[in-house]
Amino acid sequence: MEPEHPLLRDVFPGLVDELSALLESEGEDGLAVSVRDVRLVGECGCGDDFCQSIRTAEHPRGQPYGPGHRCVPLLPSKGMLVLDVVDDRIMYIEVLDRPPMRRLNVER
Numbered sequence: 001m002e003p004e005h006p007l008l009r010d011v012f013p014g015l016v017d018e019l020s021a022l023l024e025s026e027g028e029d030g031l032a033v034s035v036r037d038v039r040l041v042g043e044c045g046c047g048d049d050f051c052q053s054i055r056t057a058e059h060p061r062g063q064p065y066g067p068g069h070r071c072v073p074l075l076p077s078k079g080m081l082v083l084d085v086v087d088d089r090i091m092y093i094e095v096l097d098r099p100p101m102r103r104l105n106v107e108r
C-alpha cells in the first residue's frame, strides 16, 4: 500500500458506495469489500470529456496487466463503470459517460 494516496472512499464516497452495491449484485462479494479500501493513485489523464477513470494501483502505463487480469463490467443507472482486476486486486476503474463527480478535499 502507498500511504501517500488517499482512500478512494474519502474522495468519492458516492462512487465507492455505488461500486460496492453493483459488485454485490454481480455476486462479486470479495471485490465489493475490497473496493472500500482502494486508494486513488491517479486519474486517467487522457483528457476526454466523457472519461473520469481512476487508477487505483501503480502500474506502468501502456503495459499489459498480465495473466491474472480480468474485466468486471457493471451496470450502473448512468454511464459505464468497468473494473480492471488483477489477481483480485482492483487496478483501474473505468468511469465513462458519467455526470461529473464531485471531489471531496482530503486532509493529508
Ligand SMILES: [Zn+2]
Residues within 6 Å of the ligand: 044, 045, 046, 047, 048, 051, 052, 053
Ligand atoms: Zn481517460
